[in-house]
Amino acid sequence: MTSVIVSSPYVAQGSTLKRLMIQVIIALLPGTIAYAWYFGPGVIINICLAVLLALAFEAGILKLRAKPVMPHLTDFSAVVAAWLFALCLPMHIPWWLVLVGIGFTMVAGKHLYGGLGFNPFNPAMVGYVVLLISFPREMTTWYLPNSVSGETLSLKEALAYTFGGADIQQWDALSSATPLDQVKTAVAQGITVAEIRLSPVFGEYAGKGWEWIAFWWFIGGLWLLATRTIRWHIPVALLAAVIAMSLLFYLINPETYTSPLFHLLSGAVVIGAFFIATDPVTAATTDTGRIYYGLLIGCLIYVIRVWGGYPDGIAFAVLLANMCVPLIDYYTQPRVYGEK
Amino acid sequence: MPELHHFHGGLVLDGHKTESLARGLQQASLTERLFLPLRQHIGDHNKPRVEIGDRVLKGQVIASDSALICAAVHAPTSGTISAIEDYPVAHPSGKMDTCIIIEVDGDDKAVEPIPVDLDNLNPDEMIELICRAGIVGLGGAVFPTSPKLSRGKAQGIDTLIINGVECEPYITCDDILMRFNAAEVISGSGYLQRILAPRTTYIAIEDNKPEAIAAMAKALAEHPLAGTEIVSIPTIYPSGGEKQLVQILTGKEVPHGQLALDIGVFCQNVGTCAAITHALEKDEPLISRVVTISGDNIAQPGNWEVRLGTPISHLIELAGGYRYGASGQLVMGGSMMGFALSGSKVPIVKATNCIMVMREETIPKSPGYHDECIRCGKCTEVCPAQLLPQQLYWHARAGAYERTQEFHLFDCIECGCCSTVCPSRIPLVQYYRAAKSEIRAAQKAQFKSDRARLRFEFREKRLQLKKQQDEERRRLKREALQKKKAGAGNGKSIEDPVQAALDRVKARKKNAQEDSQ
Structure with missing residues (x-):
């Protein structure tokens, strides 16, 4: 009997990277559907386009780096990154912007650092921030939910918009600033919150449509917690910080x-708390560290929103907190068994 | 019932225990040849005490040493020593080691037992008898029992823990022993109490072994021991690890760099207790043990009382042979901490609690490719030593061994929980084992080079000193000579003959010149 020497444990592992990523995709579904429900098919077009481009970039770079292509493509990490990136975009943007953003996400954000597991910054946020800084006009032209404008673009119109065959100006009437942006601008002009809230874009608690999408992200987040795909520390700390500050x-x-x-x-905030800040590769890894990390992001979100130059601050907050991760991890090492 | 505490992490595993529990405790037959490694314990090396051609009796010492951390090896049956040579042994590296090979004569004739007055033995005499019997910890660590007892007795023991937890999957030898020989375990615990005089004794058994708990309770009721309780603990791997068990039962942690003994807790495996009973009551040394044979490639999984030195191939035969043919993997120990064996020639030793006979498909392939670490932290959640396995992996992989030590690499008990839960299927423990051996090798090399440097420097110094001394001696000699010369010159002037001859030549030349003028 000839034996190949392998090292214990000799137990088939249950959880795999692929299964983790599939759980994240499942958890993204309710929020994504709600998003498309309120804002039209542009959301779905963005996601499909981003995912396809991400897979193409991933395959190309893996080939260049002489790494096995199929095992990495089928771990679905590229799909999750692209999906999250697409969700940050305005619902209608030209295709080449998606290309540039995904290019930065996959090439600069992920593979230049060594690929999955080695990137210090959340790749989806890297791609998004590049677009936000480089193409501010396109990236801040948002559209009203159908519950306000009474209509959304049809699939055909949305496709035409994305791939540039249509006159973009004709739908200008539907575009608008996001509720967060409106509040920020109005407060700067001395209008009170109560007065802004009379605007038709506001619903019961926050932006019309937005508030319900947040609810479905929350349901997805609970799914992630229930399946133990993520742990509670980061989302709880992040939400707590936002609530406390506000x-x-x-x-x-x-x-x-x-x-x-x-x-x-x-x-x-909600999708950020459960889906973006919890990216394990770029988050803190110790339990205490994750609490500090979540608190830091939550505080930064509020600071950027209220006093910063941008209406929302998730991407910047996450990237800034990513920089602090090595420090947080180093100083929050748990007490080892038997140590005082 | 003491208040039970939790240890950090751990896993609820599929135990695979029922397969090997169905057939009770079976007696393994003798085979033609036994192979006994000289060293079957942790500690110093033994020397052979027999020569090729010697006839030996069952129970006769065949290898021993006078070192403190040592356990003698005895002949498991009668026969003739046919060779003392290198033979494959149970070791993770698959290495060979010196074995004494006995040609079994089949008489199974034993040495005459020396009768002892057991009731009047003092603790030191009991420890001496245990030492003579070559008893080691049978839970897997194989640390010699007598030095551990001496130290425990000297330091004073508050709590004695008899470990019948057996948390590793597949292994059932302790379970079977407690079911069938509970009385021996209980009386062995009684002897430990006589030696150590603890305040409390806990017999800890995982709650997935109700039959063993019942049998032990019955045996304890028949032979009551003072201050002794049978404690059923939750089935969470690795609750049988000494540090974890101490934490569960006492709530105390064994401080970093210390032993359980240092906080007044003494742990001993149930198998060791039974061996102590044999040694003290029958003067029978450790020559056999209960071994579980299990796994998906063995026809009849079960438990066998096997003589040490029996080749695993014999045990496989007794258990009905391979189920799916002789390809696959043999593992000594359980599925979490066991190690792959080089083949079925390897003999059963004191440490062999279980042999897993696995099919090729069941054993994950050696890691050619694995996903990268995504820092999910699942390993940290399950680590019973409360380490940061993913940080350890990061540094071990980079060869940053100093950093691994900062992250407490040597506190890793290699339980395998982290590797089991890793979604990227990284063989984490393998990285830690490799890092540990690298560090140990470096320390050894450092020690050697330090010693060599010291020797060199000392030699240089010695040579220089010698040179100085030689020079000094020469100088003194020269001075003495000059003094002697000077002393001789004081008496009468001695002319230099060369100078005198030169003077004479000069004078002659001068005269000749004067003559010619």
Whole structure:
């Protein structure tokens, strides 16, 4: 009997990278469907385009790096990154912007650092921030949810918009700033929060449509927690920080500072808390460290939103916190068994 | 019942225990030849005490040493020593080691037992008898029992823990032993109590072994021991690890760099207790043990009382042979911490609690390709030593061994929990084992080079000193000579003959010149 010497444990592993990524995709579905429900088929077009481009980039670079292509493509990590990136985009943007963004996500954000597991910055946020800084006009032209404008672009129109065959100007009437942006601009002009809230883009708690999408991200997040795909530390700390910061300033002056509920349900706080900040590769790894990491992101989101130059700050907050991860991890090492 | 505490992490595993529990405790037959490695314990090396051609009796010492951390090896049956040579042994590296090979005569004739007055033995005499019997910890660590007892007795023991936890998958030898020989385990525990005089004794058994718990409770009721409790603990791997078990039962952690003994806790495996009973009551040394044979490639999994030195191939035959043919993998120990064996020639030793006979498909292939670490931290959640396995992996892989030590590499107990939960299927423990051996090798090399440097420097110094001394001696000699010369010159002037001759020549030349003028 000839034996190949392998090392224990000799147990078939249950959880795999692929299964983790599939759980994330499942958790993204309800929010994505709600998003498309309120904002039209542009959302789905963005996701499909981003995913296809990401897979193409991934395959090309893996080939260049002489790495096995299929095992990496089928771990679905590229799909998840592209999906999250696409969700950050305005619902209608030209295809080449998606190409540039995904290019930065996959090449600069991921593979230049050594590929999955080695990137210090959240790749989807790297791609998004590049676009946000380089193409501010396209990246801040958002569209009203159908519940406000009464219509959305049809699939055909949306495709035409994305691939450039149609006159973009004709739908200008549907475009608008996001509720967060409107609040920011208005407060700067001295209008009170109560007055802004009368605008038709606002619903019960936050932006119309937005508030319900946030709810479905939350359901997806609970799924991630229930399947133990992520742990509670980062989302809880992040949401707690946003609530604490917004509550503090809301109590100080409710005329210029919006309510905690508005902050929670606007923009990308919920998806950020459960899906973006929890990217394990770029987050802190110790339990205590994850709490600090989540708190840091939450505080930065609020600071950027209220006093910064951008209406929402998830991407910048996450990237800034990514930089602090080695430090956080080093100083939050757990006590080893038997140590005082 | 003591208040039970938790240890960090751990896993609930598929135990694979029922397969090997169906057939009770079977007696393995003698085979033609036994192969006994000289060293079957952790500690110093033994020397052979027999020569080729010697006839030996069952129970006769065939290898021993006077070192402190040592356990003698005895002949498991009667026969003739046919060779003392290198033979494949149970070792992760698949290495060969010196074995004493006994040609079995089949008489199974034993040496005459020396009767002892057991009731009047003092603790030191009991430890001496245990030492003579070559008893080591049978839970797998094979640390010699007598030096451990001496140290425990000297330091004072508060809590004695009899470990019948057996948390590793596949292994059932302790379970079977407790079911069938509970009385021996209980009386062995009693002897340990006599030696160590602990305040409390816990007999810890995982709650997935109700039959063993019942049998032990019955035996304890028949032979009550003072301050002794049978404690059923939750089935979470690795609760049988000494540090984890101490934490579960006492809530205390064994401080970094210390032993359980140092905090007054003494742990001993149930198999060792039974061996102590044999040694003290029958003067029978450790020459056999219960071995589980299990796995998906063995026809009849079960437990066997096997003589040490029996080749595994014999045990496989007794258990009905291979189920799917003789290809696949043999593993000694359980599926979490066991190690692959080089083949079925390898003999059963004191450490052999279980032989897993696995099909090729069941054993994950050696790691050619694995996904990269995504830092998910699942390994950290399950680590019973509360380490950061993914940081250890990162540094071990990069060869940053100093950093691995900063992250407490040597506190890793190699339980395998991290590797089991890793979604990227990284063989983490393998990286840690490799890093540990690299560090140990470097320390050894450092020690050697330090010693060599010291020797060199000392030699240089010695040579220089010698040179100085030689020079000094020469100088003294020269001075003495000059002094002697000077002393001789004081008496009468001695003319230099060369100078005198030159003077004479000069004078002659001068005269000749004067003559010619």
